[in-house]
Amino acid sequence: MTALPDIRTGIGWDTHRIVEGRPLLLAGVRIEWDKGLAGHSDADVLAHAVTDALLGAAALGDIGMHFPDTDPRWKGADSLRLLAQSVSLVSEAGFAILNADTTVILERPKLKDYRVAIRESLAGALGIAVDRVSVKFKTAEGLGPVGHGESAEAQASVLIARMPR
Ligand code: C5P
Ligand code: MG
Numbered sequence: 001m002t003a004l005p006d007i008r009t010g011i012g013w014d015t016h017r018i019v020e021g022r023p024l025l026l027a028g029v030r031i032e033w034d035k036g037l038a039g040h041s042d043a044d045v046l047a048h049a050v051t052d053a054l055l056g057a058a059a060l061g062d063i064g065m066h067f068p069d070t071d072p073r074w075k076g077a078d079s080l081r082l083l084a085q086s087v088s089l090v091s092e093a094g095f096a097i098l099n100a101d102t103t104v105i106l107e108r109p110k111l112k113d114y115r116v117a118i119r120e121s122l123a124g125a126l127g128i129a130v131d132r133v134s135v136k137f138k139t140a141e142g143l144g145p146v147g148h149g150e151s152a153e154a155q156a157s158v159l160i161a162r163m164p165r
Contacts, residue, residue: 006162008095010057014048015153024152026104026114027121027135028080033109037152040069044079046104046135049154050122051083053100057160058090083125091127095160099132105146105153111137 022036025044037043051063060066066089067074067082074082090097100122104111111118115135123130140147 007098008057008059008160010053010055010158010160012049012052012054012056012156012158013153014045014052015151016043016045017151018149025079026111026154027118027125028078029114029117029121031109031111031114041067041074041077041082042079045152046102046118046122046154046156047079047083047125049156050100050102050126050158051079051086053156053158054083054086054090054097054126054160057158058093058095060086060089060093080121080125087126090160094162094165096163097126097128097132098159098161099128099134100126100156100158101134101136102154102156103136103138105138105140105155107139107142107147107149 016037016039018035019038020035022038024031024033024036025042026046037045048063055062118135119130119133123133145151146153
């Protein structure tokens with residue numbers, strides 16, 4: 001009997017409140033805007049969603065389990081570093097990352113001019129080629145907290161496969 005290929009998918013989601021006096025970081029890329037996102041860490045909503053998708057794919061828990069927001073070590077933490085640490089955990093568990101697909105939902109500002117920079121940054125953190133990383137943007141069409149400009153959301157899907165030993 002042939003063994004089934006060990007390919008696994010993971011999903012991640014995150015949200016942060018929009019406030020004044022904080023930067024807006026998406027996968028470590030600083031977006032020019034007069035507002036930003038609140039949070040214990042650097043509030044990088046996209047990095048957090050991708051981290052959860054990755055940990056989820058390997059069934060390794062979630063971001064709060066590995067990097068609790070009650071821990072002073074992670075205050076103002078660079079979320080790309082947390083993502084890179086999660087990549088190490090998944091790699092140590094014997095998996096390779098095949099691709100990541102993501103969506104950022106934010107009413108404004110327009111993000112499309114940052115797509116290349118964000119893809120490159122995510123690809124670097126994940127250790128995969130840029131053409132395996134997708135970044136999409138949506139408004140919420142004026143509906144709900146995102147539509148009212150109160151919050152940002154991000155979603156991510158990651159595929160991993162166990163490497164033959
Ligand atoms: O939400 P909506 O479908 O109207 O978005 C249309 C397009 O605008 C998206 O496909 C995306 O390319 C772009 N967009 C953006 N920045 C946002 C939201 C959407 O660049 N904050
Ligand atoms: Mg978060």
